[in-house]
Amino acid sequence: MSQIEKLIMQPDPAALESAVSVRHISKNYGPVEALRDLSLEFPRGQLTSLLGPSGCGKTTLLKIIAGLLEPTSGEIEVNGRKVTGPGPDRAFVFQDFALMPWANVIRNVGFGLEMRGVPTSEREAIAERYIRQVGLAGFEKSYPHELSGGMRQRVGLARALAVDAEVLLMDEPFSAVDEQTRRKFQEDLLGLVQNENKTFIFVTHSIEEAVYVSDQIAILLPRPSRVHEIIRPSSFRNKGVDNIRRDPEYLDIVDQIWASLRSYVE
Missing domain, CATH: 3.40.50.300 (P-loop containing nucleotide triphosphate hydrolases)
Structure with missing residues (x-):
């Protein structure tokens, strides 16, 4: 297994405690299907980015987590409590x-x-x-x-x-x-x-x-959005803010994500 493959492997979910759990979320705007059966865990105390092409549902998902939008189906839990609105x-x-x-x-x-x-x-x-x-x-x-x-x-x-x-x-x-x-x-x-x-x-x-x-990047596919890949950069996280962008593994992950998304960009 290559170093880059090790970097993008999704860890055992049991190893990370989730603060936010997204479970089988779908969202329709009339005939438009924005999100389809999307599930994702957000580890406690970490930063997760939602990344994907324009119109792939990133902000829609964020607003559903915030309780500002109601999903068509599925549920969100924050610290084990179901989201029913802002809190x-x-x-x-x-x-x-x-x-x-x-x-x-x-x-x-x-x-x-x-x-x-x-x-x-x-x-x-x-x-x-x-x-x-x-x-x-x-x-x-x-x-x-x-x-x-x-x-x-x-x-x-x-x-x-x-x-x-x-x-x-x-x-x-x-x-x-x-x-x-x-x-x-x-x-x-x-x-x-x-x-x-x-x-x-x-x-x-x-x-x-x-x-x-x-700490974690969730790549979303175009509408109807679902999670395409989870990436967890790790090897350069503690090297200091001035060194991250020069790190070879940082550059490799940037290139790998672009290769994954290129075909979806119009």
Whole structure:
């Protein structure tokens, strides 16, 4: 067996504890079959990327896990509890930031806590901690229109972290920023995965990004979507953020995923 074959083998499912279980999920939009009998396990405390061609159902699956969409059939479990709608165990980081334009940074970051009835002093202390963690210290009183796109996305990430959800759902969160900011976000995300002890589910169109940030990559086929392959990069995960992209095995996995997806790209 080659080294690359070893890297893409799916491990024994019993060896990894799942935070989120997707079981036989199908989703129809009228006559359009978006997802078909899709099953997938998301290991606790790790980052799983959903990767595939445009229109393959990545965001649909993410919204079903979030409880924002109801599946046609099948079920989702988070920590053994069936998902019947949105819940405090999951937080969503949107592609378009979804900030309140009339609220400053600290109010935006603390909004989820405010909706839970957390007292002002407590929620502001929590918000300030995560504002510092995402690199926005000093901008607590700024408003969204005063921030760059990258800074607004950091506010959205801090808001998701502040509610202390066990599962963070991220829908192409870095797609609206420039390449330099995107690379910095990717590095920061690796640190969050290591330090926050949360389960991250990350939608991206970028093969390189998926391989860089992920403990597990689920490749989805075009509609009706189902899981084509599970890849678990491992050999370069602890080599440091500056060394991953130069690692030969990183490059091999990127090439292997592209070879797998090439025929599905129009």
